[in-house]
Amino acid sequence: VDAAGRRVFELRAQSGRSDLGHGGQTATWGYNGTHLGPTLRARRGEQVRVNITNGLGEDTTVHWHGMHLPARMDGGPHQPIRPGSTFSPEWRIDQPASTLWYHPHPHERTEKQVYRGLAGLFLVDDPATDVAALPHEYGVDDVPVVVQDKAFTDDGQLAEASPLGSDIGILGDSLLVNGTPKPYLPVTTDLVRLRVLNASTARSYNFAFSDGRPFTLIGTDGGLLDRPHQVDRLPLSPAERAEVLVAMRPGEQVVLRSVPPAPEGDFGVRRFQGGRDKFDVLQLRAAASLKPGPAVPAKLVDTPRLDPAEAAQTRTMTFTGRQINDRLMEHGRNDAVVTKGTTEVWTVRNGHGTPHSFHIHDVQFQVLSRTDGGPLPPHLSGWKDTIRLPPQQGYTVIMRFADYADPETPYMFHCHLLRHEDQGMMGQFIVV
Numbered sequence: 001v002d003a004a005g006r007r008v009f010e011l012r013a014q015s016g017r018s019d020l021g022h023g024g025q026t027a028t029w030g031y032n033g034t035h036l037g038p039t040l041r042a043r044r045g046e047q048v049r050v051n052i053t054n055g056l057g058e059d060t061t062v063h064w065h066g067m068h069l070p071a072r073m074d075g076g077p078h079q080p081i082r083p084g085s086t087f088s089p090e091w092r093i094d095q096p097a098s099t100l101w102y103h104p105h106p107h108e109r110t111e112k113q114v115y116r117g118l119a120g121l122f123l124v125d126d127p128a129t130d131v132a133a134l135p136h137e138y139g140v141d142d143v144p145v146v147v148q149d150k151a152f153t154d155d156g157q158l159a160e161a162s163p164l165g166s167d168i169g170i171l172g173d174s175l176l177v178n179g180t181p182k183p184y185l186p187v188t189t190d191l192v193r194l195r196v197l198n199a200s201t202a203r204s205y206n207f208a209f210s211d212g213r214p215f216t217l218i219g220t221d222g223g224l225l226d227r228p229h230q231v232d233r234l235p236l237s238p239a240e241r242a243e244v245l246v247a248m249r250p251g252e253q254v255v256l257r258s259v260p261p262a263p264e265g266d267f268g269v270r271r272f273q274g275g276r277d278k279f280d281v282l283q284l285r286a287a288a289s290l291k292p293g294p295a296v297p298a299k300l301v302d303t304p305r306l307d308p309a310e311a312a313q314t315r316t317m318t319f320t321g322r323q324i325n326d327r328l329m330e331h332g333r334n335d336a337v338v339t340k341g342t343t344e345v346w347t348v349r350n351g352h353g354t355p356h357s358f359h360i361h362d363v364q365f366q367v368l369s370r371t372d373g374g375p376l377p378p379h380l381s382g383w384k385d386t387i388r389l390p391p392q393q394g395y396t397v398i399m400r401f402a403d404y405a406d407p408e409t410p411y412m413f414h415c416h417l418l419r420h421e422d423q424g425m426m427g428q429f430i431v432v
Ligand code: C2O
Pocket: 063, 065, 103, 105, 239, 359, 361, 412, 414, 416
């Protein structure tokens, strides 16, 4: 915290060599270190400033994924940081307690930069939208789980070509958690909170435990849910987050896995999109005796539901090919002009046989319905900023653009399969 009361972070994007299970010689990128970045953490109401220095040989940006902040600070493709220079965005944290993240967003190079290792978590603390009786000790019973898949060449370097048949970009066959190959977590309490981020560029996961045990979903992209939900599967597409609680017994071991989802859509196509792959993600190893954790509260937080009757505007965004509403991303074109202080309802649809996703900057949305009328699962019951759009499906979502008008600087919305984003599956909106 500086003399002006601001919480100041320093990030330096740089290249180096990391041990990702291939002898310590893998060329990678990271913030401050050589792979991934530090977990940043700030309280609601705090003014934060991040001094980001670009130590790479090409332009980068740092985008605050899920953060409500002015467009000029958002770190989209409009705020390039040239090699050797420093960008210092500053804003006031004003949103519920949540697990957000940061990653580069440069024009046409996002997939490569994230894949090489540029990503980190940003945790927002806010007692008013948190529950004291949840595990809270960072790294002990409240543990970040940043999941990424990597492919390696024979000489232990990151392979950056997409596999044959993949229309979604790089799919790796090795899994890392927090940059660690074959990871395990020593567990010392009988209730563990995992903050899971899918930081892969293309791969979707369907998490489950090796013994099929149920676990408790307590939070999604933008914060805690109204109440806990018992689940035995948790799907996460790239950029989505979830907070879960896992109950453990003394001395046991259990593995968090990713398993193929129940058959859905075209089997043959899905195989090339990684849909049939299985992974061990993280082993949990419980100590011989465990500290008793809190009981899972029956109620978490009270989230006001946004009301579609108050929507000032409705829009439809249809994702096909690499386009949204038949248009590729174009600098200087605003695809939506939103009035500050209003609520909007958007129908976001996949009109295509390839999976896509919808992510929007600046706001968190609530899901109102599925375009095919089907039920909404618990992981879509809370605040979201990213949602997977299965082939030929979509959702109607509602969001409020509370403040931060800026006619000059757009925010982005896009598919978060990063190859698609780089190929132009992105649009811009301004708030005026
Ligand atoms: Cu996570 Cu526009 O990005």
